[in-house]
Amino acid sequence: MKHSKTTVAAFALVLTALALGAKDGITLKRTLKAGTETYKFETTGKTTLSMPGGGDQDMGMTTLSTYKYKISDPDATSGLSPVEVTYKVDKFDVDGPLAEIMAGQKDKILVTTTSNGKLDTKNRYAADPTKKVDPRSVLNGSSAFAIVSPYFEFPDKALSPGDTWDITIPKGPLTSSQDQKITAKFIGEKDGGYSISITGSVKFSIDVGALLKDNPVPELTALGAVNLEVKGSTDVSGDIVIDKTTFQTVSMTFKLATKQETSLPDQGMSIPSTGTTTVKITADK
Secondary structure, three states, X not given: OOOOHHHHHHHHHHHHHHHHHHHHOEOOOOOOOOEEEEEEEEEEEEEEEEXXXXXXXXXXXXXXXXXXXXXXXXXXXOOOEEEEEEEXXXXXXXXXXXXXXXXXXXXXXXXXXXXXXXEOOOOOEEEOOOOOOOOOHHHHOHHHHHOOOOOOOOOOOOEOOOOEEEEEEOOOOOOXXXXXXXXXXXXXXXXXXXXXXXXXXXXXXXXXXHHHHHOOOHHHHHOOOOOXXXXXXXXXXXXXXXXXXXXXXXXXXEEEEEXXXXXXXXXXXXXXXXXXXXXXXXXXX
């Protein structure tokens, strides 16, 4: 069978384009447009508390939350999309030494709150810094969202399997006073999308007392959290799958290994603890 010179040339151009595409790699970039993205956020954790005079005591916690992101078209000047976030705690269960204390407080933690921020094409969500932080997020586990979130930083460079880049964990009241970085690695195709792994360690210093002064919550004051401070570090490891076309996060599974110290300075009390938490984030379709 004979082929015309035109057909052969066209075929060669296709092969060249494919080769260049493979060489250039995959560029991750969000297309910003109006719409709503909803995620289920599930955490299951176990913490060992070293109680003063009481030895080690185990505490388990399971939470289920829903995050709904209402994304607007990007601003013509900044290029950023305004986002309204509705956060709802659907389930909060605790066992161990705090179970009895928290039993009568669950309805006060099962809250729905709203906040605002902005999203860019590098998939970075920045919360409105003028909005007050809900101190209850420290108790119900949603503060982990300051570390792991479906809106994580994409790199400027094109990616091939094995390539890595830094993800910035912004400073803030639920992390620390300085920006920190963890490492992302592009794995390749998986489950019809692209797979990315994340590893790193994040330090945190949370002044619950300061959060309460800025945003009073009588329920936490009644629990004696007026001057509560939490400091420590969290080792993060996990896997992410993003959509191959839209680059929206499809699923995330993380393990968090935490060492922390909870202090009540006014009472002269300090409680060291270690814990592990599994975090699963799934996009609603």
